[in-house]
Amino acid sequence: MTHLPYIVASYGLAIGLATFLSVGAAVRLRRDRVRLATLEAARGGDRRSAREETV
Template identity: 65%
Template sequence: MTHLPYIIAAYGLTLVVAVTLSLNAAIRLRRARARLATIERPGRNANTAGRRA
């Protein structure tokens, strides 16, 4: 009896989870940077940063 199918499945699942978490982190980082760039746009000051016109 070989344990090879179990080992391959475990490594495969680990790889899928790691890739999924990495992609999710990269997407969230890109969105956060875009939001920060919007907040830090020139012409906005501290008094109007939280308000919308």
């Protein structure tokens, strides 16, 4: 392979970018899922306590 560095650089770039984008998306998705679940759980708790106060 006479042009090995160019080939390795191209594949490395593509694989690195794909890894960066997919790991970034997975981390963001996981973080948002946890945040949303926490917020909605808190909201559920708020509603329950408001209902208990009314009763």
